[in-house]
Every structure is written in structure tokens, then in C-alpha cells.
Amino acid sequence: MKAVHFGAGNIGRGFIGALLADAKFDTVFVDVNQELIQELNEKNSYTVELAGTGEAETVTGVSGLHSQADEEKVVQAIVEADLITTAVGPHVLAMIAPLLAKGLLKKQGTANVIACENVIGGSHILKKHVWEALTEEEQHQVNQKIGFPNAAVDRIVPDQTNDDLLTVKVEPYYEWVVETKDIHGTRPDISGITYVDDLEPYIERKLFTVNTGHAATAYLGYQYGYKQVKEAISDDAIKEKVKGALSETGAVLIEKYGFERDQHHQYIEKIISRFENPDLLDEVTRVGRAPMRKLSKEDRLVKPASEFTALFNETPSHLVEVIAAALQYDVTSDQEAVQLQELVEKEGPVEAFREVAELEKDHLLVKAVQEQLQ
Ligand SMILES: NC(=O)c1ccc[n+]([C@@H]2O[C@H](COP(=O)([O-])OP(=O)(O)OC[C@H]3O[C@@H](n4cnc5c(N)ncnc54)[C@H](O)[C@@H]3O)[C@@H](O)[C@H]2O)c1
Numbered sequence: 001m002k003a004v005h006f007g008a009g010n011i012g013r014g015f016i017g018a019l020l021a022d023a024k025f026d027t028v029f030v031d032v033n034q035e036l037i038q039e040l041n042e043k044n045s046y047t048v049e050l051a052g053t054g055e056a057e058t059v060t061g062v063s064g065l066h067s068q069a070d071e072e073k074v075v076q077a078i079v080e081a082d083l084i085t086t087a088v089g090p091h092v093l094a095m096i097a098p099l100l101a102k103g104l105l106k107k108q109g110t111a112n113v114i115a116c117e118n119v120i121g122g123s124h125i126l127k128k129h130v131w132e133a134l135t136e137e138e139q140h141q142v143n144q145k146i147g148f149p150n151a152a153v154d155r156i157v158p159d160q161t162n163d164d165l166l167t168v169k170v171e172p173y174y175e176w177v178v179e180t181k182d183i184h185g186t187r188p189d190i191s192g193i194t195y196v197d198d199l200e201p202y203i204e205r206k207l208f209t210v211n212t213g214h215a216a217t218a219y220l221g222y223q224y225g226y227k228q229v230k231e232a233i234s235d236d237a238i239k240e241k242v243k244g245a246l247s248e249t250g251a252v253l254i255e256k257y258g259f260e261r262d263q264h265h266q267y268i269e270k271i272i273s274r275f276e277n278p279d280l281l282d283e284v285t286r287v288g289r290a291p292m293r294k295l296s297k298e299d300r301l302v303k304p305a306s307e308f309t310a311l312f313n314e315t316p317s318h319l320v321e322v323i324a325a326a327l328q329y330d331v332t333s334d335q336e337a338v339q340l341q342e343l344v345e346k347e348g349p350v351e352a353f354r355e356v357a358e359l360e361k362d363h364l365l366v367k368a369v370q371e372q373l374q
């Protein structure tokens with residue numbers, strides 16, 4: 001079996017690539033990092049270390065292509081692939097779509113495209129971008145043979161600090177959930193995938209617990225002067241605030257999906273313990289990256305906060321505190337943080353928040369953020 005995976009970064013190598021290799025796929029990684037591509041083609045394998053266990057796995061059957069310089073080869077790899085996956089970041093999906101469209105158009109048999117990004121409906125978002133690159137007739141052709149099932153992926157993979165460029169250290173835990181309804185042909189035979197009929201409860205539980213908790217730890221941790229996630233979460237004051245934020249998202253999730261309260265609170269505790277892993281060096285600047293995306297209306301802070309407000313007719317004080325901290329996140333090496341701070345400077349933090357979150361001026365959440373910032 002053959003796979004093409006866009007994005008040979010942390011989650012690409014540390015999670016998707018490893019599970020594909022376990023399922024006996026040969027994987028072509030498509031990236032823009034020439035150094036990574038060269039290493040993949042020289043070694044055709046790399047190591048995945050499981051943090052805190054002393055265990056490691058060798059991933060074999062891998063190679064690399066550059067998404068611009070090797071365009072024709074990427075198209076050919078897509079033509080031959082049984083499965084196409086991505087882990088490039090939500091904003092990069094639009095950039096890879098034209099090339100993906102070219103390859104999909106030339107394919108003969110059925111295949112599936114699974115976007116493994118931290119966003120609700122990632123594969124559908126990618127499909128929309130692919131459709132923009134095709135005529136109506138071409139869309140029809142591609143639709144006959146290609147599925148775009150949505151997915152949720154969970155494994156903490158920090159930025160890497162190893163001497164070896166390809167080696168990647170990951171947490172042992174992982175979860176890859178794929179929605180069945182949009183799969184074309186047979187389900188990819190990958191034992192690490194959990195197939196579900198309806199992804200919504202899974203992606204929302206993951207995004208609004210793991211990623212809300214992570215974002216809260218990162219933005220509050222940055223405010224308190226911590227560099228690492230594990231340092232921030234071991235500060236009791238931060239941990240209490242993170243737990244508070246997750247109780248608020250938990251109240252929304254329990255109300256919407258009927259999760260059992262005690263079980264959900266055990267899930268929260270388990271997630272927080274993952275942030276505490278002493279063997280993972282995960283910087284608050286990786287976890288807090290792209291604050292405008294994280295403050296957007298469908299993402300991990302604003303969506304659960306506005307749903308909480310609508311459901312319970314009061315504002316979630318802990319989420320509001322995290323949103324206020326995100327508005328003050330001024331890391332100069334982060335392009336979105338710079339852009340956000342420019343907007344804050346120009347419009348003031350409350351108006352900047354309203355614009356980024358696309359909320360009405362009189363939304364209770366906007367008022368609560370204003371009060372928090374006073
Ligand atoms: N790291 C994690 O813990 C984790 C866990 C779950 C989900 N995710 C999600 O996975 C996605 C990737 O995250 P990451 O942490 O691996 O980031 P990363 O920056 O380590 O990897 C992204 C990779 O995409 C490549 N890329 C950028 N533009 C490209 C293009 N035009 N064509 C091909 N490749 C391109 C980059 O060079 C990089 O190697 C994000 O959506 C993230 O939210 C990450």
C-alpha cells in the first residue's frame with residue numbers, strides 16, 4: 001500500500017507516518033523543507049522515541065518530495081497512492097490544494113484524503129479548496145472516486161531538539177478518529193484508526209479539552225513567565241485556572257453530547273497529566289502559536305465560550321481570563337502574534353478581539369473580556 005502525506009513535521013513524522021508504517025504503507029512525505037526531504041531520501045527511515053518509556057520505533061519505507069520543486073513527482077505519487085493524509089496546519093490546506101487537485105484528477109481508482117489538523121471539519125475544508133482548483137466537470141470526476149472523511153488526531157509532539165533531524169520524540173498516548181460516512185471504497189486498514197459514524201462529539205471533546213487546556217496553559221504560562229508547558233502546569237495557580245476553563249468547556253460538552261459527568265472529569269484529569277509529562281520539552285510558544293487562529297470563532301476558546309454563554313446565560317470566567325491572556329500574547333517570532341498585537345495597538349484589545357472572533361459588539365463575551373481587561 002502507498003500513502004502520500006503532506007507535512008513531514010512533528011505530527012507528520014511522529015504520529016501519522018509511524019501509524020502508516022505500522023500498517024505497512026510506504027509513505028512519500030511532501031514538504032517545503034528541503035533539508036528534511038534530503039534526509040528522508042538519504043535514510044529512508046527515522047526513529048520515533050516514546051517519551052518517558054525508553055522505547056523507540058524505527059519507521060521505514062519513507063521518502064520525501066518538495067511540493068514545488070518536485071511537482072510532477074508529487075502528482076505521480078498521488079496517482080499511485082491508496083491514501084493521502086495531511087498535517088501541515090489549517091492555513092496551509094489552501095496552499096497544497098491546487099497540487100492535490102492535479103494528482104486527484106489523474107487518479108484512476110478510489111482513494112481517501114484525510115486532513116489531520118486541529119480544526120473542525122479539516123478534510124471538508126481541504127475538499128473546498130481542492131474544488132476551487134477544479135472545473136465543475138472535474139469536481140464531478142473527482143467526487144466519483146475520492147473521499148474526504150473528517151478526522152480528529154491527538155498526540156502531543158513538541159518541536160524537536162534532537163541532533164538527528166528526523167528523530168522525533170512523542171508522548172506514548174495517541175488517538176486517531178476518522179468519520180466513516182465520507183469514506184470511498186474500503187476503509188484504510190490501519191489498526192491505529194478508530195472509525196466512528198459521527199465525529200462531532202470526538203473532535204469537540206478533543207479540541208475543547210486537550211487544545212483548550214493546552215492553550216490555557218500556554219497563554220497563562222507565558223503571562224506568568226514560564227517557557228515550558230510542564231513548568232506552567234505545575235504552578236498550582238495556573239493549574240486551577242486551567243481546570244476551571246476545562247470545567248466550563250466540560251459543562252458545554254456534557255450538555256451537548258450527554259457525556260457522563262464523572263467520566264468527563266476523569267478525562268480532564270488525564271489530559272492535564274499528559275501536559276505534566278516530565279520527559280516532554282514542549283514550549284509554551286509552540287502550544288500558543290498562531291493566536292489569531294486560536295481566537296477565531298470556531299476554535300478552542302471562543303466556540304466553547306460563546307456556547308457556554310448561550311446555554312447557561314452567563315459568561316465562563318476562566319475561559320474569559322484565558323482569552324484576555326491570549327490577547328496579550330506578544331511573542332515577536334510568531335507572525336500571528338505580531339499581527340494581533342498590531343491590531344490591539346490600532347483598535348484596542350476589545351475591538352481586536354471582537355474582530356478576530358467575529359462577534360457582535362453587544363455579545364456578552366465581548367463585554368466580559370472588556371471587564372477582564374480593566
Ligand atoms: N504537534 C502536535 O502535537 C499536533 C497534534 C495533533 C495535531 N496537530 C496538528 O497537525 C498539524 C501540523 O502540526 P505540527 O505540530 O506537525 O507542525 P509542524 O510545523 O511541525 O509541521 C508542519 C509541516 O508542514 C510543512 N509545510 C508547510 N507548508 C507546506 C506546504 N505548502 N506543502 C507541504 N508541507 C508544508 C512544514 O515545513 C512542516 O514540516 C497542525 O494542524 C496541528 O494543529 C499537531
Ligand SMILES: O=P(O)(O)OC[C@@H](O)[C@@H](O)[C@H](O)[C@H](O)CO
Pocket residue numbers: 118153154155156157210211214215286287288289290
Ligand atoms: O497545533 P495547534 O497550534 O492547533 O495547537 C497546539 C497544541 O495544543 C497541539 O499541537 C497539541 O499538542 C495537539 O493537538 C495534541 O493532540
